[in-house]
Amino acid sequence: MFKLHNVSRLQTLSRFGLGSLRSSPRRWFANSNGDISDKWPKWLQLMTRNSLKNPYDRARVMVMIGVTTAVYSGLYLFARSEVPITQRKQLDLVPCSVERKMALREGEKLLQQHHHLLLASNEGVVKKVKEVGMRLLAKNAQLLKDIPAPEEWKFHVMNEDGPTAVAFGSAGLCIVSTGLFYRIQTEDQLAAVLAHEIAHGIAHHACERVTEFGLYIPPLLLAGYCFHAAIAIPYLLLFGAMMPRARAMEHEADVMSLKLLHNAGYSPKSAADALLTLGSLGTNAHMSNFKRASLATHPTNIERRERVEAAIKTMFPHAS
Numbered sequence: 110m111f112k113l114h115n116v117s118r119l120q121t122l123s124r125f126g127l128g129s130l131r132s133s134p135r136r137w138f139a140n141s142n143g144d145i146s147d148k149w150p151k152w153l154q155l156m157t158r159n160s161l162k163n164p165y166d167r168a169r170v171m172v173m174i175g176v177t178t179a180v181y182s183g184l185y186l187f188a189r190s191e192v193p194i195t196q197r198k199q200l201d202l203v204p205c206s207v208e209r210k211m212a213l214r215e216g217e218k219l220l221q222q223h224h225h226l227l228l229a230s231n232e233g234v235v236k237k238v239k240e241v242g243m244r245l246l247a248k249n250a251q252l253l254k255d256i257p258a259p260e261e262w263k264f265h266v267m268n269e270d271g272p273t274a275v276a277f278g279s280a281g282l283c284i285v286s287t288g289l290f291y292r293i294q295t296e297d298q299l300a301a302v303l304a305h306e307i308a309h310g311i312a313h314h315a316c317e318r319v320t321e322f323g324l325y326i327p328p329l330l331l332a333g334y335c336f337h338a339a340i341a342i343p344y345l346l347l348f349g350a351m352m353p354r355a356r357a358m359e360h361e362a363d364v365m366s367l368k369l370l371h372n373a374g375y376s377p378k379s380a381a382d383a384l385l386t387l388g389s390l391g392t393n394a395h396m397s398n399f400k401r402a403s404l405a406t407h408p409t410n411i412e413r414r415e416r417v418e419a420a421i422k423t424m425f426p427h428a429s
């Protein structure tokens with residue numbers, strides 16, 4: 110006779126196939142008492158939260174892991190877009206309108222903070238930066254999908270000694286320091302610097318990083334639910350893994366800039382020359398090998414120049 114009231118909680122789970130976690134020889138958690146298996150390594154038992162001792166919670170965690178894996182696999186397979194020029198597949202889930210608002214806000218904030226350093230738009234330096242930037246944009250207009258058209262872009266020069274250039278591609282804003290302008294040696298090298306910054310915008314690198322950061326959060330919450338704080342260690346390592354990603358984006362912007370330069374009639378080789386010039390100024394040159402390998406978001410100029418020279422040979426084999 111079937112007595113429902115005699116059926117234990119775990120047996121009920123078993124009827125739905127979840128109890129196999131307990132009854133199967135391949136069970137992954139429980140011993141006969143339903144507690145965390147004493148066959149687990151001691152360090153894993155210590156790290157695991159009490160909530161995971163409950164078979165229902167274990168089943169719930171399994172379902173969450175399954176759903177998360179399915180969603181991430183779906184995103185990886187179906188939601189990736191292609192970066193122009195390099196054709197790399199990327200996952201960028203930030204809508205264009207949100208990306209534009211974020212870029213406008215950041216750009217405005219930077220301009221407000223440094224408004225006393227900005228040169229007037231009728232100064233020769235500003236006119237030159239704008240002329241070079243507009244030529245790059247106009248000759249590569251077909252690549253500016255989802256970012257402002259050339260006529261919407263604004264170029265500023267900041268009276269700042271450090272050699273700096275930054276662009277908010279989605280907002281159509283580019284800022285160059287006088288320190289960079291006066292030290293860079295030719296118009297082609299200035300174009301190379303601007304092309305690199307514009308390439309970041311075309312590739313939507315900022316939003317790709319926001320997406321990657323967001324994708325770390327659900328597994329992190331899940332790990333927090335299951336384990337004590339010690340599990341944070343592998344996640345810190347995962348965040349460390351994002352640093353090489355940032356460096357890969359720098360290399361990608363370098364490679365893309367070669368095409369932008371070529372289309373605009375500038376010499377792609379000027380990208381390598383600009384890195385040589387900036388390297389001789391000490392930009393990035395202070396980093397130790399350890400920093401370069403682990404913590405730095407930017408590769409060294411030497412490393413970038415080597416890769417740019419290799420890319421030039423591949424992309425423009427007949428260039429002198």
Ligand SMILES: [Zn+2]
Nearest residue numbers: 305309359362
């Ligand atoms: Zn960059």
